[in-house]
Amino acid sequence: DAEITQSPRHKITETGRQVTLACHQTWNHNNMFWYRQDLGHGLRLIHYSYGVQDTNKGEVSDGYSVSRSNTEDLPLTLESAASSQTSVYFCASSGSGVVTEAFFGQGTRLTVV
Amino acid sequence: TQLLEQSPQFLSIQEGENLTVYCNSSSVFSSLQWYRQEPGEGPVLLVTVVTGGEVKKLKRLTFQFGDARKDSSLHITAAQPGDTGLYLCAYDSGGSNYKLTFGKGTLLTVNP
Numbered sequence: 001d002a003e004i005t006q007s008p009r010h011k012i013t014e015t016g017r018q019v020t021l022a023c024h025q026t027w028n029h030n031n032m033f034w035y036r037q038d039l040g041h042g043l044r045l046i047h048y049s050y051g052v053q054d055t056n057k058g059e060v061s062d063g064y065s066v067s068r069s070n071t072e073d074l075p076l077t078l079e080s081a082a083s084s085q086t087s088v089y090f091c092a093s094s095g096s097g098v099v100t101e102a103f104f105g106q107g108t109r110l111t112v113v
Numbered sequence: 114t115q116l117l118e119q120s121p122q123f124l125s126i127q128e129g130e131n132l133t134v135y136c137n138s139s140s141v142f143s144s145l146q147w148y149r150q151e152p153g154e155g156p157v158l159l160v161t162v163v164t165g166g167e168v169k170k171l172k173r174l175t176f177q178f179g180d181a182r183k184d185s186s187l188h189i190t191a192a193q194p195g196d197t198g199l200y201l202c203a204y205d206s207g208g209s210n211y212k213l214t215f216g217k218g219t220l221l222t223v224n225p
Contacts, residue, residue, distance in 0.1 A: 031211055031212075033212070033213070035215075040217070042201070042215050042218055045212070045213075048212060050210050090155050092213075096210075096211065097211070099144050100211050101146075102156075102213055104155025104157070106155055107153070107154070
């Protein structure tokens with residue numbers, strides 16, 4: 001069965017370190033997204049991609065970057081982790097189309113100390 | 114920026130009760146989606162509503178899209194503990210490309 005997986009599921013890192021969260025999907029979807037989820041803010045879009053070599057900034061992109069070298073993967077990098085980036089991060093993918101569905105990974109809980 | 118306001122923010126009820134949660138905006142949408150997120154998991158799509166006035170049923174869950182396509186509601190009949198979770202509405206804000214923007218959700222707890 002097709003799926004979308006995130007790794008690691010939990011991570012603790014120190015302020016200032018570079019951190020990369022992995023996202024891998026086997027749906028063969030062109031669209032991939034990264035969200036962060038925080039109490040009181042809901043799910044907010046960080047970065048997204050509509051295909052290989054395409055990346056776009058979302059509403060909370062500062063301090064984050066992504067790259068899309070193949071269809072299956074969209075890693076999210078925190079350039080210099082800050083305590084404000086402590087959150088639960090979700091990756092999602094979707095097919096192309098007027099009305100489609102987003103499939104989410106199980107999330108990565110990141111703590112920056 | 115179109116905003117989705119969800120209410121109530123929190124809801125705690127007893128098993129067997131009925132409930133309705135709301136998703137409202139001042140903007141018109143071509144479609145709205147409802148997702149449910151269980152603790153420790155990612156959101157999962159429940160339904161997409163497209164036509165003004167549309168009603169869709171998923172077992173004990175009834176979804177309605179407002180006639181003016183500015184709002185939607187989710188009604189659960191005879192709630193069960195398995196219905197516990199965060200209910201999120203979302204719209205496609207990507208124009209020609211799909212991109213979901215979410216409301217903040219309603220956290221539902223159904224007590225046995």
